[in-house]
Amino acid sequence: MPARIPPRSKVDARYTWNAASVFSRPADWEAEVNDILGRLPQIAALRVTFGRDAAHLLAGMKAVEDVQARVARVQLYAGFLYSVDTTDPEAAAMSARAQSTQAQVAAAVSFVPPALLAIGETTLSRWMKDEPGLAPYAHFISDLFHRQAHVRSAEVEEVLGMLADPFDGPSTTASTMTNADFRFAPAQDGRGRRIEVTQGTLDRILVSPDRQARQSAWENYFDRHLEYRNTLASNLATSIRQSVFRARVRKHESSLAASLFEYNMPVGVFHNLIDTFRKNLPTWHRYFRLRRRVLGVRKLAPYDMWAPLLARSPKVPYRQAVDWICEGLAPMGAEYVADLRRGCMKDRWVDVYPNQGKRRGAFSWGCYGTFPFICMSYNDGMTSLSTLAHELGHSMHSLLTWRHQPFIYSEHSLFAAEVASNFHQAMVRAHLLATRTDRASQIAILQEAMSNFYRYFFIMPTLARFELELHQRVERNEGLMATGMIELMADLFGEGYGAEVAFDRRRVGMTWSAFGHLFSDYYVYAYATGISGAHALAGRILRQEPNAVEDYLGFLKAGSSLYPLDALRRAGVDLSQPGPIDETFDVLSRYVDRLEELLG
Numbered sequence: 001m002p003a004r005i006p007p008r009s010k011v012d013a014r015y016t017w018n019a020a021s022v023f024s025r026p027a028d029w030e031a032e033v034n035d036i037l038g039r040l041p042q043i044a045a046l047r048v049t050f051g052r053d054a055a056h057l058l059a060g061m062k063a064v065e066d067v068q069a070r071v072a073r074v075q076l077y078a079g080f081l082y083s084v085d086t087t088d089p090e091a092a093a094m095s096a097r098a099q100s101t102q103a104q105v106a107a108a109v110s111f112v113p114p115a116l117l118a119i120g121e122t123t124l125s126r127w128m129k130d131e132p133g134l135a136p137y138a139h140f141i142s143d144l145f146h147r148q149a150h151v152r153s154a155e156v157e158e159v160l161g162m163l164a165d166p167f168d169g170p171s172t173t174a175s176t177m178t179n180a181d182f183r184f185a186p187a188q189d190g191r192g193r194r195i196e197v198t199q200g201t202l203d204r205i206l207v208s209p210d211r212q213a214r215q216s217a218w219e220n221y222f223d224r225h226l227e228y229r230n231t232l233a234s235n236l237a238t239s240i241r242q243s244v245f246r247a248r249v250r251k252h253e254s255s256l257a258a259s260l261f262e263y264n265m266p267v268g269v270f271h272n273l274i275d276t277f278r279k280n281l282p283t284w285h286r287y288f289r290l291r292r293r294v295l296g297v298r299k300l301a302p303y304d305m306w307a308p309l310l311a312r313s314p315k316v317p318y319r320q321a322v323d324w325i326c327e328g329l330a331p332m333g334a335e336y337v338a339d340l341r342r343g344c345m346k347d348r349w350v351d352v353y354p355n356q357g358k359r360r361g362a363f364s365w366g367c368y369g370t371f372p373f374i375c376m377s378y379n380d381g382m383t384s385l386s387t388l389a390h391e392l393g394h395s396m397h398s399l400l401t402w403r404h405q406p407f408i409y410s411e412h413s414l415f416a417a418e419v420a421s422n423f424h425q426a427m428v429r430a431h432l433l434a435t436r437t438d439r440a441s442q443i444a445i446l447q448e449a450m451s452n453f454y455r456y457f458f459i460m461p462t463l464a465r466f467e468l469e470l471h472q473r474v475e476r477n478e479g480l481m482a483t484g485m486i487e488l489m490a491d492l493f494g495e496g497y498g499a500e501v502a503f504d505r506r507r508v509g510m511t512w513s514a515f516g517h518l519f520s521d522y523y524v525y526a527y528a529t530g531i532s533g534a535h536a537l538a539g540r541i542l543r544q545e546p547n548a549v550e551d552y553l554g555f556l557k558a559g560s561s562l563y564p565l566d567a568l569r570r571a572g573v574d575l576s577q578p579g580p581i582d583e584t585f586d587v588l589s590r591y592v593d594r595l596e597e598l599l600g
Helices: 026-048 054-084 089-109 112-119 121-130 132-146 154-162 169-181 202-206 211-227 229-249 255-261 268-279 281-295 318-328 334-345 382-404 414-435 439-475 482-500 525-542 548-558 564-571 579-599
Strands: 363-365 373-375
Touching: 026 054, 026 089, 054 089, 054 112, 054 121, 054 132, 054 363, 054 373, 089 154, 089 169, 112 121, 112 132, 112 154, 121 132, 154 229, 169 229, 202 211, 211 229, 229 255, 229 439, 229 482, 255 268, 255 439, 268 281, 268 439, 268 525, 268 579, 281 482, 281 579, 318 334, 318 382, 318 414, 334 382, 363 382, 373 382, 382 414, 382 439, 382 548, 414 439, 414 525, 414 548, 414 564, 439 482, 439 525, 439 579, 525 548, 525 579, 548 564
Parallel strands: none
Antiparallel strands: 363 373
């Protein structure tokens, strides 16, 4: 059972993120915010000279990029401080100010797309030939004209930019409620002992062999969410209405089309995933049947999905996890592994352990010119190892993009990002299955694999179906209320679980409230496409196909200089087709086969 979670002030600084590498002290951050805000009138004034000639265009683009890079650093510092301790009022205030500053920057630079469109593609092509400094903008400008029909006037674009801050309200409110304000009733284990339930401890309790502890923690967690179901539903409904509003302002046929259009992605990619997922549900039902039998329960419950299949699960301390991850990624080359190890052990990319007020879950966050930091709550187990590998995949993706691309292409789409993270897990898992061959280790590795697949290849597609239906209801001018959202979520999980799982509809129906991902439009589906692309690409490397490593590294280095589907095709996988998804379900099926052999 988890020990009492320490306050932030008691966490060993060696295992906290390297905040001083971004700003030496909060006063420096404050000075940077003030300087950025002081420069915004100069940025806004660039619209007068922006289209005068190639030289003015280049100078204007560089000035815009400079302020965008600086505000990204401001957001990172404040946002990360808040994420590691959501009970810190100063960090909360800084995070809110950073969001406001970013919104003001977005409004100030919003003239750029309309101004470039007004110059015209022919003139811009000539200027890019005449001025070498403009040449790197070729894909950016081509993409802008691809999106031309959905770029509005400078005035409308300015208003849309100004909306960024107030439109963050529902997400911020939900996060503050669930991460900072919620206090969960303690769980009780089979011996009657009380266990503290927090966002940072829930996952560790759910992997406990004590079913009563798992059940009471899971129920108490969702009971608190149920208590505030109307407020949580209102927050998510407002966010979805905002999404539909933006899609309509930009004249897209739907919010799904708007979200995917940004990356030149056909909506068929989304629907293909959902169709293939539903077709392969019998594989999940087979796994649930096996898990129910091994655990010896009459009906499997949602809180049993992470329960250990062995009496004793192996401990994996943080340093051991770093070693195994580095070994698993050895095929990527010595430089890749050296970067990864230095980030974990010297440069302090990772905020490692849980503390009071720390956000649940894990994420990678950095920006041009910083380290690619990771926030997580490492718990000395195989699941934590896998989470660390996942987030390091994001971080290495960012690091290689920043090294090889200019600022304009320094970010990558959510669609591409989840390939890189799941690729790490696929490679590390393959290494561990090949090198740790005793029965106990094999079961532990496969158990982690199935838990990971359950999250990314079961929960996330189910949430994607939920998200699509909510958006479509708003697009049909239907209301969104907590009761309907709970019923829909329960129905979708009921289809996915099949006959092997018994569940409380109200609690399972609140699953959506535990995933802040839903405030980022059409994000969750990318976990499932990501895990599919990852296993297809890892398979090429593990089979030692010619140029497989170089192709994958090229994908990481591309950033947003290519559309994600194009970058992945160059790396050797086509996610516009069902093949990679079916191939990954084959991997899942083989894992179930192997578990059946090991568990008898």
